[in-house]
Amino acid sequence: MDQFIIQGGSVLDGTIRISGAKNSGLKLMVAGLLGKGPLELSNVPEIADIKTMAELLRHLGMNVVEDAPGQLAISGTPSSVDAPYDIVRKMRASILVLGPLLARMGKARVSLPGGCAIGTRPVDLHLKGFEAMGATITLDGGYIQAEAPKGGLKGAVINLPFASVGATENLVMAATLAQGTTKIVNAAREPEIIDLCNCLNAMGAKVSGGGTGTITVEGVKALHGARYAVMADRIECGTYACAAAITGGDVFLEKGQAADMGAVIDALRATGARVDVEENGFRVRGPAAGRLQGTDLMTEPYPGFPTDMQAQFMAMLAVAEGASMMTETIFENRFMHVPELNRMGANINVQGRSAIIRGVPKLSGASVMATDLRASFSLILAGLVAEGETILSRVYHLDRGYEGVERKLAGAGAAIKRTKGHG
Numbered sequence: 001m002d003q004f005i006i007q008g009g010s011v012l013d014g015t016i017r018i019s020g021a022k023n024s025g026l027k028l029m030v031a032g033l034l035g036k037g038p039l040e041l042s043n044v045p046e047i048a049d050i051k052t053m054a055e056l057l058r059h060l061g062m063n064v065v066e067d068a069p070g071q072l073a074i075s076g077t078p079s080s081v082d083a084p085y086d087i088v089r090k091m092r093a094s095i096l097v098l099g100p101l102l103a104r105m106g107k108a109r110v111s112l113p114g115g116c117a118i119g120t121r122p123v124d125l126h127l128k129g130f131e132a133m134g135a136t137i138t139l140d141g142g143y144i145q146a147e148a149p150k151g152g153l154k155g156a157v158i159n160l161p162f163a164s165v166g167a168t169e170n171l172v173m174a175a176t177l178a179q180g181t182t183k184i185v186n187a188a189r190e191p192e193i194i195d196l197c198n199c200l201n202a203m204g205a206k207v208s209g210g211g212t213g214t215i216t217v218e219g220v221k222a223l224h225g226a227r228y229a230v231m232a233d234r235i236e237c238g239t240y241a242c243a244a245a246i247t248g249g250d251v252f253l254e255k256g257q258a259a260d261m262g263a264v265i266d267a268l269r270a271t272g273a274r275v276d277v278e279e280n281g282f283r284v285r286g287p288a289a290g291r292l293q294g295t296d297l298m299t300e301p302y303p304g305f306p307t308d309m310q311a312q313f314m315a316m317l318a319v320a321e322g323a324s325m326m327t328e329t330i331f332e333n334r335f336m337h338v339p340e341l342n343r344m345g346a347n348i349n350v351q352g353r354s355a356i357i358r359g360v361p362k363l364s365g366a367s368v369m370a371t372d373l374r375a376s377f378s379l380i381l382a383g384l385v386a387e388g389e390t391i392l393s394r395v396y397h398l399d400r401g402y403e404g405v406e407r408k409l410a411g412a413g414a415a416i417k418r419t420k421g422h423g
C-alpha cells in the first residue's frame, strides 16, 4: 500500500490549481442515469471515488466513456437496478443511484451503505422521502428494495427534519421524473446542490430554489443529454488554503471560488491568515507576524463552517498560539485524527462533541495512519510543519478525494513523496 513521506519545514509558495469537486462530480454522474444522454461532463476530478462511480454506473448498464482526462460522457438506459454491496461499501455516495433508478426504472435494489469511520450515517431521510412519493420500501438481507407505484413516483411535499445533503440530492433527482410537483422543505443549501440543480435543468428538468431551503421540482416525462462543467472543489481549495496558512506560505489557489467559501475564509482570517480574493481564485498567506492564533469553530450545514474542513483546521489550531475549541455537530465520530495529531506532539482533548486544542509551538514527525479522507490531510498538514520526517500510511483514503496530492504540494515547494509501504 502506498504511503507518503513528508519532511517538515518547507514554506509553501506558488500556485495550486483547484480540481473539480468530488462532492458535485459524483452526483452529476448519477444524474446521467435519468436520461438517455449523453451527459458530457468536464472538469471531473481524477480521483478514486469517481472511478468507483463509473464502475457502479457501468454495472447498472450505462455507458461511461472517458473522452479525455477530466471529461466523461454518460449515456444509455440501465439494464440492471441492482447496486451491490461490493461497490456500495467502497463509497457511500452510491446510495444516490436509488432515486434516479426508482424514478426512471420504477424500482431499485441498493445495498445499505452501513456506517463508516466518521459515524453511523443512516439513510432514513432518503427512504422516508421516497415513501412520501408513493414508493414501497422494504429492507431485506442488507439491501433496500424500492418500488414505485403504478404510473411512477408522485410529487409530494417533503419536510426534511435535518437538511441532509444526500437526501436532498436523491429526492431532487427522483422528483425530476415524478408526476406533478415536489417541494422539499428544509433542503440542504450546499453549493454542490446548486450545481446538481443547474445540471438537471440543462438536461431538461424543472427545478427551482436550489441553494435555498425550499426546492421545487415539477416533474417532466424525460430528460435529455447536456454538457456541464463540474464546479471547483471548495473543500480541496480550503485544504490547500490551510497548507498555505500553516506553513506561513503564500499560495494562489487558482479557480478557487471564494463566493462558496465564506465561513472557511472567515475562519482562516480569524487565525490571522491573510486572504485576498483575486480574479480566477484567491491568495492565502500566513499571518503578517508571529504564529497563527487560536479560535473557536463549530461545524454546521452550509453556509456554516463545513465538517469536511474540521480536521484540517484542527491541525492549524494545534500549532496556533492560545487555546481553541472545535465543536463537531454533523458527524458523531469525526475526531479520529486527534490521537494521531497528539502522537506528533499536539495537545488536544476531546470532550463529547468538542475538542479543546491547546496550541503548541512545534510538532514532531512520526509514523501516523490515515483513517478517513479529511483526517488524512490533517496529518499531512501537521507533517508539513513538524520537525523531521512524517510517514503517513493508508493514503488510499486520500486518493478517494484529492487529485494529485503530492504533485500539487510538491509543486508549491513541499517535501513530500509517495512510496510503497507496508500499511
Ligand SMILES: CC(=O)N[C@H]1[C@@H](OP(=O)(O)OP(=O)(O)OC[C@H]2O[C@@H](n3ccc(=O)[nH]c3=O)[C@H](O)[C@@H]2O)O[C@H](CO)[C@@H](O)[C@@H]1O
Pocket: 023, 024, 026, 092, 093, 119, 120, 121, 122, 123, 124, 125, 126, 127, 162, 163, 164, 165, 166, 167, 188, 307, 308, 330, 331, 332
Ligand atoms: C459525497 C458527499 O457529498 N458527501 C458529503 C455529504 O455527505 P452526506 O450526504 O452523507 O451528508 P448528510 O448531510 O446526509 O449527513 C449529515 C448528517 O445527517 C445524518 N443523516 C443523513 C441522512 C439520513 O437519512 N439520516 C441521517 O441521520 C448523517 O448521519 C449525518 O450525521 O454531506 C456531508 C455534510 O456536509 C459531507 O460531510 C460529505 O462530504
Ligand SMILES: C=C(OP(=O)(O)O)C(=O)O
Pocket: 023, 091, 092, 093, 308, 373, 374, 401
Ligand atoms: C465525508 C466525505 O465524503 P463521503 O460522504 O463520500 O464519505 C468527505 O468528502 O469528507
